[in-house]
Amino acid sequence: MAEVKTTFPIKGMHCASCVRVLEKTLSRVVGVKEANVNLATEKTTVTYDDKECTPEQMESAVAGVGYKASLPSSDGKAMVEGEAIDEDKEKAEKLKELKSLKNKVIVSLIIGALIFWGGFPGLMDIAPSFLKNFWLQLVLATIVQFWPGLEFYKATIPALKHRTANMDTLVAIGTTAAYLYSAAVTIFPQIIQGLGVEPLPYFDVATIVIGLILLGRYFEAKAKIGTSEAIKKLIGLQAKTARVLRDGKEVDIPINEVVIGDIIRVRPGEKIPVDGVIQDGESSIDESMITGESIPVDKARGDTVVGATMNKSGTFTYKATKVGQETMLAQIIKLVQEAQGSKAPIQRVADLISSYFVPIVIMLSIATFAVWYVFGGSQAFLFALLNTVAVLIIACPCAMGLATPTAIMVGTGIGAEHGILIKDAESLEIAHKVNSIVFDKTGTLTKGQPEVTDIIPANQVSKAELLKVSASVEKGSEHSLAEAIVKGAEKKSVALSKVEKFKAIAGHGVAGLVDGKQVYFGNRKLMEQEKIGIGNYLEQIERLENEGKTVMMLGIGGKLAGLIGVADTIKDSAKEGVEALQKRGIEVIMITGDNQRTANAIAQKLGIKRILAEVLPDQKEAEIRKIQSEGKVVAMVGDGINDAPALAAADIGIAMGTGTDVAIEAADITLINKDLRSVASAIELSKKTMRTIKLNLFWAFGYNVILIPVAMGILYPFFTILMNPIFASVAMATSSISVVSNSLLLKRIKI
Amino acid sequence: MALDKILVALFSIIGIAFTYWFFLMKKEKEVVVSDSVDINVEGGYNPEVISIPFGKTTKLNFIRKDSNSCLEEVVLGDFKVRRYLPLNEKITIELTPEKKGEFGYSCGMNMFHGKIVVK
Numbered sequence: 021m022a023e024v025k026t027t028f029p030i031k032g033m034h035c036a037s038c039v040r041v042l043e044k045t046l047s048r049v050v051g052v053k054e055a056n057v058n059l060a061t062e063k064t065t066v067t068y069d070d071k072e073c074t075p076e077q078m079e080s081a082v083a084g085v086g087y088k089a090s091l092p093s094s095d096g097k098a099m100v101e102g103e104a105i106d107e108d109k110e111k112a113e114k115l116k117e118l119k120s121l122k123n124k125v126i127v128s129l130i131i132g133a134l135i136f137w138g139g140f141p142g143l144m145d146i147a148p149s150f151l152k153n154f155w156l157q158l159v160l161a162t163i164v165q166f167w168p169g170l171e172f173y174k175a176t177i178p179a180l181k182h183r184t185a186n187m188d189t190l191v192a193i194g195t196t197a198a199y200l201y202s203a204a205v206t207i208f209p210q211i212i213q214g215l216g217v218e219p220l221p222y223f224d225v226a227t228i229v230i231g232l233i234l235l236g237r238y239f240e241a242k243a244k245i246g247t248s249e250a251i252k253k254l255i256g257l258q259a260k261t262a263r264v265l266r267d268g269k270e271v272d273i274p275i276n277e278v279v280i281g282d283i284i285r286v287r288p289g290e291k292i293p294v295d296g297v298i299q300d301g302e303s304s305i306d307e308s309m310i311t312g313e314s315i316p317v318d319k320a321r322g323d324t325v326v327g328a329t330m331n332k333s334g335t336f337t338y339k340a341t342k343v344g345q346e347t348m349l350a351q352i353i354k355l356v357q358e359a360q361g362s363k364a365p366i367q368r369v370a371d372l373i374s375s376y377f378v379p380i381v382i383m384l385s386i387a388t389f390a391v392w393y394v395f396g397g398s399q400a401f402l403f404a405l406l407n408t409v410a411v412l413i414i415a416c417p418c419a420m421g422l423a424t425p426t427a428i429m430v431g432t433g434i435g436a437e438h439g440i441l442i443k444d445a446e447s448l449e450i451a452h453k454v455n456s457i458v459f460d461k462t463g464t465l466t467k468g469q470p471e472v473t474d475i476i477p478a479n480q481v482s483k484a485e486l487l488k489v490s491a492s493v494e495k496g497s498e499h500s501l502a503e504a505i506v507k508g509a510e511k512k513s514v515a516l517s518k519v520e521k522f523k524a525i526a527g528h529g530v531a532g533l534v535d536g537k538q539v540y541f542g543n544r545k546l547m548e549q550e551k552i553g554i555g556n557y558l559e560q561i562e563r564l565e566n567e568g569k570t571v572m573m574l575g576i577g578g579k580l581a582g583l584i585g586v587a588d589t590i591k592d593s594a595k596e597g598v599e600a601l602q603k604r605g606i607e608v609i610m611i612t613g614d615n616q617r618t619a620n621a622i623a624q625k626l627g628i629k630r631i632l633a634e635v636l637p638d639q640k641e642a643e644i645r646k647i648q649s650e651g652k653v654v655a656m657v658g659d660g661i662n663d664a665p666a667l668a669a670a671d672i673g674i675a676m677g678t679g680t681d682v683a684i685e686a687a688d689i690t691l692i693n694k695d696l697r698s699v700a701s702a703i704e705l706s707k708k709t710m711r712t713i714k715l716n717l718f719w720a721f722g723y724n725v726i727l728i729p730v731a732m733g734i735l736y737p738f739f740t741i742l743m744n745p746i747f748a749s750v751a752m753a754t755s756s757i758s759v760v761s762n763s764l765l766l767k768r769i770k771i
Numbered sequence: 772m773a774l775d776k777i778l779v780a781l782f783s784i785i786g787i788a789f790t791y792w793f794f795l796m797k798k799e800k801e802v803v804v805s806d807s808v809d810i811n812v813e814g815g816y817n818p819e820v821i822s823i824p825f826g827k828t829t830k831l832n833f834i835r836k837d838s839n840s841c842l843e844e845v846v847l848g849d850f851k852v853r854r855y856l857p858l859n860e861k862i863t864i865e866l867t868p869e870k871k872g873e874f875g876y877s878c879g880m881n882m883f884h885g886k887i888v889v890k
Contacts, residue, residue: 110855110857113858174839175814178814178815179815180814183797184794184883187841187882357853361847361848361851362848363848371877374881376795379794383787383791390780390784417880417882425853425881
């Protein structure tokens with residue numbers, strides 16, 4: 021009997037009486053010890069005996085009284101689905117918005133062009149006379165000001181209530197000033213004339229500015245859709261249904277009803293619905309959508325399969341091991357979403373500036389008006405008005421706000437497409453500074469599946485005896501070398517003996533009693549510690565080590581009984597991966613518990629020059645810190661399980677993906693494609709993304725810093741150059757579009 | 772100097788001072804939240820500054836009533852959340868702060884700001 025406590029949400033509760041009904045209903049289910057329902061959180065906590073009842077029984081009991089329980093696992097699934105629904109809704113809303121924006125742009129630009137034609141010196145000579153009528157211009161401009169232009173007021177007024185201002189505030193003030201002045205000129209020309217100003221309206225300024233800024237917004241919105249494509253693609257990968265074997269029959273059920281333990285059948289050309297382990301059959305599976313690896317992988321009984329990947333050739337059945345929020349795809353989506361929501365440190369300055377930006381621009385525009393009015397000469401008022409409007413229109417805080425996040429979104433998205441999962445924006449930012457990369461040897465540079473290559477008995481011990489004792493004492497060890505030796509013994513069908521008083525000595529080896537004799541099995545350090553002479557075999561040991569093999573020594577009763585050489589295969593992508601990094605001027609370091617000679621031999625094969633050998637597992641972290649104290653920015657590449665402290669200590673921890681788990685806590689970057697060349701790709705991606713961000717920020721800041729003074733009229737005393745508000749609106753519209761497009765250009769990079 | 776010029780100069784100085792006071796010297800009222808809070812998204816965030824307890828899960832329900840596209844996304848950078856807010860719909864974001872301090876949140880373009888104080 022095992023008591024289980026679980027909490028799950030319940031939908032449909034309204035009052036305290038619902039709580040009582042639910043509690044009663046749940047406690048009537050056989051096996052339920054206690055049920056607590058909370059109205060405020062809409063959740064219930066149930067303590068039950070998992071031998072006597074299942075969550076499904078509770079779910080149906082809850083449904084029986086008219087509520088809906090979302091079980092923990094199905095709740096997870098619901099979330100992925102919820103995201104998909106959100107995405108759909110977002111898309112629909114976006115499209116509607118874009119359409120209405122398009123209409124507004126067309127109307128305001130056509131009207132703007134008509135007014136421009138009727139009012140611009142030179143052009144107006146060939147315009148039909150009705151267009152020159154100020155009253156008609158007023159009517160046309162009013163339409164634009166309060167229909168397409170309503171957007172700006174709608175955004176400004178609630179913001180003012182909060183005492184905040186945004187870009188719309190600037191546009192609203194600027195165009196309203198131009199519009200009201202022109203209206204005054206039309207309605208009361210005498211008064212304006214009385215002030216010594218020629219009564220000419222500037223309706224074209226107000227309408228064309230509104231049209232162009234909305235046009236800019238239209239393109240910007242279109243471009244922005246592209247920045248979040250990666251997530252949409254990932255969500256779209258999920259299968260909709262699964263063919264599950266239930267009661268001996270095959271039934272198609274929605275994916276969110278699949279539970280752990282279900283047996284699922286997949287036919288050729290079908291998508292694998294959830295994560296699991298193959299029970300029967302074999303096939304070749306295309307995992308490119310998840311890992312970025314284009315060559316299909318052959319899988320058979322006992323192999324894990326990942327949901328959302330494509331079954332190519334065979335039919336097989338598999339057991340679901342992870343569903344809903346636990347599946348690899350769901351984890352990837354969550355990770356990418358989190359990364360896209362995080363902030364890069366480089367953004368902090370931009371954040372700070374943009375929070376003061378709009379009020380400062382408003383103050384600058386007031387100052388512009390005053391200075392021009394006071395010192396502007398004969399046309400002072402007109403200059404003052406037009407320059408003030410230009411300042412308000414040209415200021416573009418949006419470009420600053422978009423500079424970093426759009427690039428981060430595109431960058432992390434590209435990473436995910438290539439099987440490189442980046443935890444957050446900060447990791448993406450730091451990665452480009454990395455100049456030293458430490459690789460763990462076993463399991464990272466090598467396959468981590470060592471095999472016995474040499475068996476050299478000593479002191480009249482037989483080969484079989486040597487293997488038997490070694491394998492027996494290693495049977496209890498979790499070390500990867502131990503596995504190799506036990507497997508080696510199994511292959512030769514050697515019967516193992518029982519071990520007593522087994523002890524693992526970290527970084528040295530193991531000890532125990534085999535057939536009543538004290539046995540030590542491990543490396544040279546262990547032999548030295550136990551004073552077991554190896555002098556006669558030193559030459560042999562060194563020869564094996566020079567071949568890149570790890571030599572384990574067996575000591576029985578204080579005497580050397582023999583050597584076992586074990587070798588691990590280097591991963592296919594290791595050499596290229598190392599070379600790619602060295603080509604970028606990054607120092608590659610190998611860290612291993614192996615002795616110096618073995619490590620040297622392997623490092624030489626890979627072209628690695630700096631080797632940290634004979635490092636005990638708990639010293640790896642300290643070694644990383646030592647390299648950091650040389651003033652280097654260090655990345656550590658490991659499997660994420662044994663080297664977690666070292667990964668955490670490094671500036672960037674890169675974990676090689678294992679199986680179906682992508683959420684490796686200590687890692688900043690997870691390579692689910694298990695390809696060592698991706699280390700260089702990740703660094704490259706970081707470099708390119710940072711370059712884009714810097715360019716964006718430079719552009720966004722430079723734009724405002726240079727063009728706001730120009731709009732204020734700072735060039736006028738020297739070159740008599742002024743900024744026409746219409747040009748200001750063109751500049752402003754292009755600046756935010758160019759920032760977003762520049763981020764989108766990242767999609768083209770090859771990593 | 773003509774009277775009108777003096778007046779314009781004077782009003783401009785007052786205008787600048789007013790703008791500074793109006794936008795940059797506003798007092799933030801902190802709303803203490805225990806379990807969950809509805810945050811209205813309309814021309815900004817209301818309440819704008821909230822304080823939530825450390826280590827406990829707090830629900831922030833964002834309801835966007837403003838059609839301005841600037842506010843369509845809310846970004847809680849320190850909590851790694853970027854969410855799209857459909858118009859007139861309640862979107863719940865659950866936070867379990869693991870650090871104390873002040874964390875800003877903003878709209879997708881970083882034009883509107885709010886603050887979460889973890890105590």
